[in-house]
Amino acid sequence: xxxxxxxxxxxxxxxxxxxxYAMKIQVAIGESxxxxxxxxxxxxxxxxxxxxxxxxxxxxxxxxxxxCRVSPTVNPGxxxxxxxxxxxxxxxxxxxxxxxxxxxxxxxxxxxxxCTPYVATNVPNFGEVVAFSESSATxxxxxxxxxxxxxxxxxxxxxxxxxxYVPEYGLLLDENRKGNILVEVKAxxxxxxxxxxxxxxxxxxxSGIPVFTGLPKHIGKEALTNLGAQLxxxxxxxxxHIVGCTPEAQTxxxxxxxxxxxxxxTITNEDLEEILEEISAKGSREIDFAMFGCPHFTLEQTQHxxxxxxxxxxxxxxxxxxxxxxxxxxxxxGVTEVIEAAGGYIVPDSCPDQPCWKHLxxxxxxxxxxxxxxxxxxxxxxxxxxxxxxxxxxxxxxxVV
Numbered sequence: 343x344x345x346x347x348x349x350x351x352x353x354x355x356x357x358x359x360x361x362x363y364a365m366k367i368q369v370a371i372g373e374s375x376x377x378x379x380x381x382x383x384x385x386x387x388x389x390x391x392x393x394x395x396x397x398x399x400x401x402x403x404x405x406x407x408x409x410c411r412v413s414p415t416v417n418p419g420x421x422x423x424x425x426x427x428x429x430x431x432x433x434x435x436x437x438x439x440x441x442x443x444x445x446x447x448x449x450x451x452x453x454x455x456x457c458t459p460y461v462a463t464n465v466p467n468f469g470e471v472v473a474f475s476e477s478s479a480t481x482x483x484x485x486x487x488x489x490x491x492x493x494x495x496x497x498x499x500x501x502x503x504x505x506x507y508v509p510e511y512g513l514l515l516d517e518n519r520k521g522n523i524l525v526e527v528k529a530x531x532x533x534x535x536x537x538x539x540x541x542x543x544x545x546x547x548x549s550g551i552p553v554f555t556g557l558p559k560h561i562g563k564e565a566l567t568n569l570g571a572q573l574x575x576x577x578x579x580x581x582x583h584i585v586g587c588t589p590e591a592q593t594x595x596x597x598x599x600x601x602x603x604x605x606x607x608t609i610t611n612e613d614l615e616e617i618l619e620e621i622s623a624k625g626s627r628e629i630d631f632a633m634f635g636c637p638h639f640t641l642e643q644t645q646h647x648x649x650x651x652x653x654x655x656x657x658x659x660x661x662x663x664x665x666x667x668x669x670x671x672x673x674x675x676g677v678t679e680v681i682e683a684a685g686g687y688i689v690p691d692s693c694p695d696q697p698c699w700k701h702l703x704x705x706x707x708x709x710x711x712x713x714x715x716x717x718x719x720x721x722x723x724x725x726x727x728x729x730x731x732x733x734x735x736x737x738x739x740x741x742v743v
Contacts, residue, residue, distance in 0.1 A: 343372045343509065344379050352505055360408025364501035371498060372509025381510045385466050385489075386412050386503040387459050388451065389475040389496040392419030392442045392696065399497050400445040403504065410450040411506035414499060415459040417476055418638070418663075419443075420698040421691040435697040451503070455691035456665035458638045460487065461563050463667065468589060471514060473502035477713070478637045481570035484581040486563075488589040490514045493580040513580050519590060520599035521553035521583045524606040528556060529614050535710055535729040537565040539614040541572025542621065542712050544579065547607050553583040553597040561587055564640055568711070571637050575713045621712050622727035625742050629726060630705035632737035635663025636694050636714035641671050643730075644688060648677045650734045651684035657740035660686030663694065686737075694718045708733040708742050 351357060352365040372380065390396060419439050425431040447453060454463050460482045466472050466489035474480050475494040483489040492512040494502065502508045512518055525547055529536060540554075552573075561584065573579040583591035591597035634647070639662055647662060662681065664672070669690040672678045678688050692698065695717035703722040709715055710733050715725035726742050736742035 343369060343377055345369070346380070349380050349505075349507060358407040360403045360406035361504055363406055364403060364408060364504040367498065367501045368505055368507060368509060372511065375509060375511040377509035377511040379510055380507040381471055381514065382506055383412055383471050383473050383502055383508055385464055385470065385472040385474075386410075386414035386499050387464055387474040387476055387479050388414045388416045388446075388499045388503065390416040390419060390442065390446060391496060392439055396496060397438070397442050397445060400442070400449060400500065403500070404445050404448045408449060408504045410503040412503045413450050413452045414503040415452045415454040415456065415464040416446055417457050418455040418691050418693040420693065420696040421455075421689060424689055424692070425698040430701060431698045449500070449504070454665065456638055457693065458567060458640075458665070461567065461640065462665065471508070473499045473508050475499040477574035478567055478571035480580050481573060481582060482567060484513055484519070485570065485583065485588050486566050491580075493578065517599075519581060520551065520601065521591070521597045522550040522604045523547060523552045524603035525552045525554045526556055526606065526608045527554055529609050529611045531557060533729060534562065534565040534568055536614060537568040538572050538710065538712055539617050540609060541569045542576045542617045543609055543613055544573055544577025546609070546613065547577070548605070549577065550604065551581050551583065552579070553585060553591060553594070553603070555585050555594070557584055557587065559586060564643060567637050571711075571713050575716055618727060621715065623706055623724045625726050625728070627706070627726070627742060628740055629658055629708050629736050629742050631659035631661065631702060631707040632733050633661045633663070633694060633707050633709050633714060633725075634711070634730070634733070635661075636709070636711045636717070639664050639668065641668050644668060644672055644681075645677055646730070647686075647734060648680040650731070651686065651738075652680050654684055654738060656685040656737050658737045660684075660737045662686065662688045663692050664688055664690055666690040695721070699723060708736045
């Protein structure tokens with residue numbers, strides 16, 4: 343791989359040990375994909391996980407003197423102040439989160455703690471080359487915004503932020519951004535919830551870049567977020583196209599680059615029903631809690647919940663996970679007041695796959711997100727998956743259909 347003089351200087355250690363280490367990793371990735379060169383990035387997002395390997399890597403780079411040339415936004419861990427005030431987290435876990443915070447702060451990251459930066463805080467322009475990790479982020483920036491990012495891991499995205507470069511391969515190249523699977527959607531897409539289930543059809547869709555037809559002309563950011571998040575929970579997708587909606591698929595011919603699809607897949611109501619049956623715990627039962635916000639909920643989604651709860655009382659716990667700026671707006675607008683009056687909480691900066699939820703171990707909750715149900719399962723937390731309004735009703739009534 344051909345390097346510029348500046349890139350070679352980074353690799354040779356002229357910008358410090360930490361930068362050299364990051365560039366060494368970037369070069370190795372590039373060589374493994376036969377990338378001919380490095381290209382500069384303008385944005386990055388790191389899927390911080392607040393787990394052992396993540397913290398080890400971040401501290402290793404920090405202690406070696408690394409600092410981000412491109413300040414990346416970061417994924418959530420958990421909000422230390424919120425959970426410590428309620429005695430919901432151990433000192434050991436809180437200290438670990440604080441170390442994670444300190445490491446990324448020292449590296450020069452933008453401490454957004456939000457898994458949906460692409461809808462508000464870190465939005466790229468069409469054609470912009472970026473380095474985004476996080477399962478819902480990469481398909482969104484590629485597909486919806488038309489920016490260019492490979493499916494970076496947390497470590498490679500952090501190395502890209504430190505060096506300011508990524509190897510040029512994969513979805514950075516025009517020829518690799520064309521669709522190869524035609525997905526004819528014949529299911530009734532009544533709400534954002536059906537996009538969760540459509541995305542979870544990855545096993546039927548198969549590997550490649552899907553091109554969706556049959557979807558509504560206008561699709562909201564929440565539905566598009568859901569689609570990308572679940573495509574990467576059920577499979578490995580860096581990009582998709584929706585004909586007439588996403589910028590590189592104004593026509594079917596454009597989406598496929600003038601070629602014929604390798605295969606055609608049809609998704610029906612029965613497919614969505616089968617997926618839901620497969621991934622959800624059994625319904626018709628009492629539940630212990632409701633959890634929303636994986637990916638993080640938008641202000642509009644939070645307002646919708648508040649509208650359903652106003653003047654009512656929850657029978658079960660409700661946790662709504664959002665970015666800090668959504669929480670701040672909800673506070674200013676009285677949305678938080680309505681939800682807390684009903685007995686629920688808006689929780690900023692936090693993820694369901696964190697040790698702060700130990701009190702839910704062995705319990706069964708409701709959520710509208712298959713991704714939310716998937717990750718906490720390893721912590722012994724189970725979910726019935728239903729549409730959002732059914733989940734709200736379950737928290738109000740104590741039972742789910």
